[in-house]
Amino acid sequence: MSDRFDQIAVAALLAVTGIAGLLFAPVFGWAELLVPVLVVVLVAYGCAELTAKFPKLTPYRPLLVALLGLLGLIETVLTSTTLAFLPTGASLQGLARGLTEGWRLTLQSTWPARPIPEQLLFVPLSVLLAVVLGLELLLRLKKPLVALVPSLAVACLAQAYQALTGVFAVVAALAYALPAGLLLWSGRRVRSVSRAPGGPRFSWRLTGSAVWPALSTVVALVAGAVALAGLDPVGRDPLTLKDTQAAPPPRSRIGNPLDEIAQRLIRPGEEVFRYRGDTPVDQWRLIVLNGFDGANWLSDSRLRRLGAGLEGAPGVSGSAELKVRGLSGPWLPSHQDLTGVDGLTPLVDESAGTLMTESPSTGQERNYRLSWSSPEVDLGSGEIDPRAPLGGLGAVPPDVENVAKDAVRGLRPTFQSALQLERFLSTNYQVATGTEELPTGHGWPQLRHFLLESKRGTSEQFAAAYVVLARMSGIPARLVVGFRGSAETDGGMHVVRNRDVLAWPEVAVAGAGWVALDPTAAAGKAERSQAGPGKAVARARAQLPAEQQLRPPQLPPGTPADSGEDQSTEAGMSWWWPSLVAAIVLFGLLWLVGVPAAKVVRARRRRRRSGAEGVLGAWDEIRDRLRAHGVPFRIGMTPRDLAESAGSLAGDGIREPVARLAKVLDVTLWSGVPVGDGSVRRAWQEVGEVRRGLATRPFAARVLAALEPRTLVPIRGRGSREG
Known part of the structure; x- marks a missing residue:
């Protein structure tokens, strides 16, 4: 050796x-x-x-x-x-x-x-x-x-x-x-080597x-x-590389099952899928919709390829074999507390429990087996989960706000107030039945008509109305579309048909996760036997006091409203004002320095993009600069619309560069031709022209535009990039 x-x-x-x-x-x-x-x-x-x-x-x-x-x-x-x-x-x-x-x-x-x-x-x-x-x-x-x-x-x-x-x-x-x-x-x-009669011997000295x-x-x-x-300062899981990656969605067009509810109810007898399970199932979910902009409900699904299994909460385990025939995909029936799928390798949204195939169905039957574990929860005194996102509302019609106040009778956001809202809709509104003249739509115009005028709708309107009223009352809620569990059997399997289609709301409860409610069950006089988590909801619903007995939270009798403040005012005065002044000064410095610096960094990051993303980055830069200078912009405006709006600000010095960029953007988005560096360079040349045009504005206007923070918030939706 x-x-x-x-x-x-x-x-x-x-x-x-x-x-x-x-x-x-x-x-x-x-x-x-x-x-x-x-x-x-x-x-x-x-x-x-x-x-x-x-x-x-x-x-x-x-x-x-x-x-x-x-x-x-x-x-x-x-x-x-x-x-x-x-x-x-x-x-x-x-x-x-x-x-x-x-x-x-x-x-x-x-x-x-x-x-x-x-x-x-x-x-x-x-x-x-x-x-x-x-x-x-x-x-x-x-x-x-x-x-x-x-x-x-x-x-x-x-x-x-x-x-x-x-x-x-x-x-x-x-x-x-x-x-x-x-x-x-x-x-x-x-x-050190010590020589012994038997030969050299090695020893080690530290x-x-x-x-x-x-x-x-x-x-x-x-x-x-x-x-x-x-170390866990905010009570959340540590950030990992996994949070930066998600599986790409299918390349095929992804429809919204919420738009198909009325169409399915018109053809109630068509089979969708059938299943055989070892435990009853209340609902089979297809999609969870979190986002709402006033017109459309959107899913923010973070899809991943399903691994060896999902971690489930201890509780009642169940499994079911499914045979899907009447769904073209890509969404597949799933269970909220999903732990595993056999027979398929789908994409899964862990937080929603939804499944999606990577390729659309071509008419063949899809057979797979689901397993789940539903936790045992007590919802009697449940509190709303403060960490759950409340969700968007869009532009709320003023006359709907009174409906939200009346619905929860002034209760603070709790699971009890969520049940009261469910009862309000079940009691005062009617489920539309039959196959003719079914209400459709789930934007604010349709929801306002449902809440204030017709008071008649399908589960589409019931669930959407519940979610927006809950969010207005401070209750985190989301909308889910799927199917009811079916009692019809054929060949030992439960058969789910179009008439079982259902949209329902879910509210976030601390310690229990997202809990499903169904305002259409009582309204339609079709209360079903509950299974799994539904039993806990049924128990909490049975314990809900009558509406006349519900009261907003009150202070204990004899407690002065300002007694607590009197005791703490003097103690807090010694540090409250200096802290407030320091916070204001720090905020001002961050605003004066941070906002312009953030815009410079954002512009440089956009400029480093290549290909189509480079052209889109130029459009984003022009749009945000014009917004900062007060040019009105809304989702759906094309670059030409923005050019006309900006023309009144600085004339042709801005209108013409934006119009030229619109042509480059059209070629980038719709021609199908690979985008070269020349197109990116021309797009950013137009950005430079717009900047020179804006430089002719008064000094005060330019300072206010540089300090405008709202343009740092990304605009949701794709309409802003359609030319």
């Missing part, structure tokens, strides 16, 4: 690198990662031994480790692509896909991710790269601390994917720190300079893991 080869140092380096790779366990699981990571580590150690025994091979050590490591991964992870245990072209393609796309596909999946080669391979490949670099840094440069950097990069990448917390973080820190400390110690030890770096490394890593594991 060559003196240049330190077995302890190499073993410690490979151990620490392998442990760094195993930190991806929350993403894939220990069992799935252990074999490929272990193969890489063992191959690397074997190559180190081989080159130590045959020094002439030392220059080729990185190549040997890389090639044999790749071969080991092919034989363990890509076995199905080999022919008689020999790599094929498919094996090389699998390695390339795992290296270039595996990291992104994993981020687009739910965790634990499926251990398929194209996703799993990027972890052992990262370990292999770190091993190759680490070995060369250790054996050539004799720098143990520098040799740790590649493994530390793998560990940091693993934590960026999913940070370990609590006891697991401490265990992982110890597992990494111990071999790392051994590696650092091996680089600082002092070798020096203070060797002990302290190793000990400090262990202490620092453990203390840091413990401190960061307990």
Whole structure:
């Protein structure tokens, strides 16, 4: 064995690198990662031994480790692509896909991710790269601390994917720190050779300079893991790389099932799907709609590829086999408390429990099996979840505000007030039945007509009206579209038809999540037996006091309204005013400096875009600059409309550049021709012309435009980019 080869140092380096790779366990699981990571580590150690025994091979050590490591991964992870245990072209393609796309596909999946080669391979490949670099840094440069950097990069990448917390973080820190400390110690030890009658004998004597770096490394890593594991200043999950990636939606046109409710009710007998389950199901969901701009309901689904399963809350487990026939997709019937899907690999929105296929159905039947776990909750004294987003309302008609106030009878936002709102709609409004003259629409004009005039509608109007009234009352609510569970059976399966289509609201309750309500059940005199979470809602509904007994919250009798304030006023005066003044000054400085700086940074980021995004960035820049100068803009305006509006501000100096940009934008969006750098350059030349035109405005107007903060808020909707 060559003196240049330190077995302890190499073993410690490979151990620490392998442990760094195993930190991806929350993403894939220990069992799935252990074999490929272990193969890489063992191959690397074997190559180190081989080159130590045959020094002439030392220059080729990185190549040997890389090639044999790749071969080991092919034989363990890509076995199905080999022919008689020999790599094929498919094996090389699998390695390339795992290296270039595996990291992104994993981020687009739910965790634990499926251990398929194209996703799993990027972890052992990262370990292999770190091993190759680490070995060369250790054996050539004799720098143990520098040799740790590649493994530390793998560990940091693993934590960026999913940070370990609590006891697991401490265990992982110890597992990494111990071999790392051994590696650092091996680089600082002092070798003494004592000759004995039997031959040379090696002994090791530790020096203070060797002990302290190793000990400090262990202490620092453990203390840091413990401190960061307990650090949670806002009570939320830590930010991970997963939050920056989502699976792309299907390329086909995605319809809104809310628009199809009336059409389905006109053809009530058509079968949609059938199912067989081991527990009753109240509702099957298709889509969850959170956004509302006054005209349209929009889904903000964050889709991911379904991994090995979803984490479910402890409770009542259930499963069902579904056969879908009457849905063209891409939305598929799902369950709110979804934990797994067999038979399909769909996209899933974890927060909504909805499923979507990546390709539209061409008429064939889709068979799959769902599993779920519904928690047992007590909603008797439920409070609204303060962390849930309230949601948008658009421009609320003034006369609807009185309806919202009357509906909840002045109650503060609680689950009781949510039930009162459900009862208000059920009692005072009628469900439209039959197949003729069914109300349609869910924007403010239709909702105003439903609430104040006709008081008759389908579940489309009931659910939409409930959500907007709840949001106006401070109750976070969202709209869900799907189907009721069916009592009709055929061949041992429940048959769901068009007449079972349903839209219903859900409210966010602290400790219970999103709870489904149904204002159409009582209004239509069709109260159904409840299952799962529906039982808790039914119990809370039965405990709801009569409307006459509901009262807004009152102070206890004899309590002066200002007693608490009198006791605290003098104590707070000593710091309240200075704090207020400091806050005002800080706010002013941030406004005077931060707003213009943010606009400069935004413009530079837009300018760096290329292709179609570069042209769209130029349009966004012109639009925001004109808005800051007071030019009216609304969703749906084309660049030509904006040019005419801006013409009155500075004449042709602005109108003509915007009109020229409109032509470039038309070619970019609708011609189908690839967008080159020339188009981007012309678009930004028009931005420069607009800036020169705006520079002729009075100084005060330009200062006010520079300090206008509202243009920093992105405009929702795509209408602003349609020319």
